[in-house]
Amino acid sequence: MSMMASPNRRFWTAMTFLAPNILGVLIFVVFPVVFSLVMAFTNWDLRRHNMFKDESLSFVGLRNFADLLADGGFRRYLGNTLYLMIVIPFSIAGSLIAAILLSKDTRGTRRTFLWLIAGSVFVISTVGLVVMGLGGSAMAILLCGVAAAILLGGVFGGVTVYRTLFYLPHFTAGVATFILWRRMYNPETGPINSAVRPVVGTLEAIIATVPTWMIYSVYALGLLMVFAGTVYGLHRLRRLWDDGEVGTRSVIMGSVPMLLPAITAMFWQYTQSLWWLFAAMIAVAVLSQLGIAVVRRRMFTCPAGEGSGSALMIGVLLMTGLFTLLGLTVVVGNLPAMVQAPDAPGLDTPSWIYDYHWAKPSLMIVMLWAAIGSNNMLLYLAALTNVPQELYEAADIDGAKPLQRFWNVTWPQLAPTTFFIAVMSTIGGLQGGFEMARTMTEGGPAGSTTTLAYFIYIEGFETGRLGVAAAASWMLFMLVFAVTMFNWKFGNQYVNE
C-alpha cells in the first residue's frame, strides 16, 4: 500500500483486514447475547415453537424469572454452585504457594544433596514396603515411586520440570482428566481408596484403643480453637480500628463472615445441641471486644468505610479457616460413635462421587487440583518477578523473618494480581462445573452436584424450555455481575490500601 493512499482508502483497507474479526464477534458473540436476552422474556418452548410448529412466540415479561425464583431446583442448584466455589480461596492459596516454590531454583550443591536424600528415603521406603510386605497395596508403592521420580527429576531438570508438572492439568483436555478422576474415585477399585484403605484401617485400630475422654478432649479443644479464632479475628479488627486503619462500618463488614461459622454451628444438625455454647461464644467474643473498644477509647479516627477491603479480606480468610476447623472438630467428635460404640459401623473409605455427602467435596478436590497449576500460578510467577528486591532488602535490614517478609512485602505487592485472580476465579466458579458434573456424576447423586450451568443445559436441551434456560443464563450473568461489582468495589480498595 502506498504511503500516499487517501484516508478513505486506508480506512477501507483497514476495515477489510478487520472485517473477519468484527463479523465473527458480531455473529457469534453480540447477536447470541442480544438474542438470548430477548429469549429470556419469551415463552419459547421447543415443543411448541420450532420450524415444524405454527404457534408463535409470546412475550411473557418477567414470568420466566419469577418461575425460576419460585423453583426449588434452581435455588438448590445455585446453592450447589456456591458451595463448590468454597474451593476458590484454597485454590488461590495453592497457586500462590506453588508459584513461590516454583520461583526458587532447585539446583545447587546443597539443594541437590537434600533432594537426593529425600529421593533416596522414598526409594528405600518403597523397597522396604515391598520387602517387608507392608505395602498393603501397589498404590502406596506407586505413589512413593512417583514422588521419588519427581524429586529426582527436579534435581537434574531444575525448576522447569516442576513448572511443567504443575501446569500439566491446565493443558490436558478437561473431559479426559475428568474420566480419569472418575476412575480414580472408584470406591472399590480406584487407586485413591486403595491407598487410603490401609491408612483408614490403621486409624480405626488406633482410635479403638484411645480412651473416649481423650477424643472428647480433642473435640473440646477444637471448639475452643473455633472460639479463640473468632476472638482473635475480632481482636485484630479492633486493633486496626483502634489504629485508624479501618473504619467502623468496615469492622462490621469484616466481622460478619468471621462470626458466620459460629452462627452456622448453632443450626447445623451435628452441633445444634450445643447452640447455647456457640451463642455464648459469639456473645463473649463480641462483647469483650466491644467492651475493650469502649474502655480504651480509639486512638486514631478514620472514615467509617475506610479499610473495607482489608477488613473483608481478613474476615473471609478467617471464615474459611474456622469453617474447616469446625468441620474437622465435628468429625473428631463423632469418632467414638463411629468406632467405639458396640454397634459402631467402623471407619470406611469414602464412596466419593457415589455418595451424596462426598460428591461435592470430591469435585472440589478435582477443581483444586486443576486450579493450583493453572494460569493463576503463571500470573503469580510473573508477579513475583516484579516485586522490587529493594523491599526485601529493606525488610532484611529491619530484621524481618521469612513470614514477616511474606506478609509485609510479598503479599501486598501481589495484591493487584490476587484481586484479578479472585475476580476471574469467582466468575469461572459461577459459570463452571458443567463438564465435570456431566462427565463424572451426571449431576448426582440426588442432584447434589448439579450446578447452575448444568441446570441451564438440562432446561435448554433436555426439556426444550429455551426461554427459561435463557432467563437462567441471564440470572447467572446478573449474579456474576453483582459479585464482580462487589469485588471491584472492595477488592480495589484492598489493593489500593
Added chain:
Amino acid sequence: MKYLFAILAALLLMASAVIYASYPDLRSEVPVIYWVTDRNPAREQQVATFHRWLVEQGHVTENGDPMVELRLDTGNNDQSKKIIQGVSGVAGDIMDTGSMDLSYLSQIGILQDVTEVGEEMGFSRGETYEAAASEISVGDRQYGFPCNVTATLLWVNKSTFEKYDQPIPPQRWTLDEFEERGKAFVAAANEPGERQMVFFAADLPLNVMFRSLGLSTFNETMTRCTLDDPRFAEALARKQQWIEEDRILPSTQEREGFDTAGGYGGATLQLFNRGNYGMFPMGRYALIQLRRFGDLDMAVVEPPHGGFPNTTTSARAATVYVGGAHPELAYLFMAYLASKPYNDLVVADADALPPNPAYTQTEAFKRPADHPNEWGLHEPFSDAMEEIAIGGAYSPFVLPSVVWRELDDMEEAVMNRRLTAEEGGQALAATINSRIERNVHQDPALRERYEQLLQQQAQIDALRAAGEPVPVELIENPFYRKYYEHQGWLAETTE
C-alpha cells in the same frame, strides 16, 4: 508477511483438496438417506442387507441397482444433537430413538406420523408386539417401528447357585420368595465378618416392583403422578432393606465400584460370569457379551412380583425425520425392519428380540445351532413379551426425561438417607404434578386434552367406586390396561 499468508493459504487449500479426495464419495447416482444410529459393528451388515433387500423387492433403478443408498451416521445419535438438528431442519432421515426420546421428539414435531403409511407398507403396530405399541406410539398415532425390542428378565448363573448349594429360582416367584432365597444365598456365599463379594442379584428394577403391587407412575389417564401411594413407598423401602440390611443386592456405590468396564451393563456381566452376582436383570441382548464367556450354564426367570407379575419392555425404534428430503425412501427402510432378512439378522446376533414376533417362532431363534447351551433361554423372552411385558407410562403432560430424572434423584436421595421412602414418594409426586400443572397452564393445546382426560378419569373413578367394569378405551396408561384385564375389571364389550 504477504508471502507467508499466501503460502499458508496455499497449504490450507492443498490440505482441503487432500481431505476431499480421501473422503468417501459424497455424490451418488441414487438418493442418499442417512440413518442416525449407535456405533455398532452389526449396523454395517444391516445396511448391506437392506440394499440387497431393495433389489429383491424390486426397488431398483434402471440399471438394477438399489434405488436408494443408506448411509450410517453414528456421530449424531446423542439426544441433544437430534433435537437441535431436528428443529434446525438438518437431522438425519432416519433416527434411532429410545422409548422416552420418541415421546419427546414427536411432541417437538420432528417425527413423521407413520400410522397410515405403516398400514400400507407392512410396518404397522400390528406387525410387532402388542406390548411394544406404547414404545413406538404417542396416543393412537404411530411414529416409529422397532429395530429391536427387549423384555427384561433375570439371567441366572446356574453354576453359581450350584456352587453354593442353592436351588435355582423358579420361573415365576414372589417378592417374599425372592427375599427368602436371597438371604439364604448370600449367607451361604459369603464368609461372616468379611467384605461381601457375592450378591444374590445385581439389581432389580424399582418400577417392576411397584407395578407388581398394582401401581403405575401415573394414573389411568396419565393426568396425575401417583407415586405418593403407599405401595410405592413399600416397594422402595423393601429395595432399601434388601440393599442395606439383607445385603441381597449391592448398593449403587458397590455396583459402580465394581463397574470399571464399559459396554452394555458395564462389568455386571463379567461379575455374573465370575460368580459375584447370582442373577442380573437384562434383555436377550445380554447374550452378545455372555457368548464371549463361553458356554455358560444359565437359566432365565421372571422378576419377582407382589401379586401382579410384570416386566418392562423397551424398543430401539427407527423414526422418520419430518424434514427429510426423501421420506418415501425412509419408509422403505421401515418396511425392511419388518422383513425376514432383517429379523433373521437380529435373531442370529441376539441383539434383543426381532421386531417382528413371527420370527421368534423359528428354530433359529429357539435353538441356535451354534449355541446349544442357550436352548431354552430364548423363548422366555418372547413369552414375556406376550404375557407379562408392559411398556412405559409416558404422560403427554410432562416429559419422560424429567420424570426419569426426578425418579432417579429421589431414589438416590432415599438410598442416601436424605428422605424416607414415604417422603420420597410424596416429594416426587408433588414435583411431577406441579410440572404437569405448569405445563398444562402454559400450553392451551395441552389444557384442552387435559380437561378431557380429567373427565375420563372421573368416569373411571366412578365406575371403580361402584365396582363396575371399565371400558378399555377410557384407559390411556398401558399398565392399567393390562392390570385391569388381569384383575377382571375391564368391560367385556368395547365400543
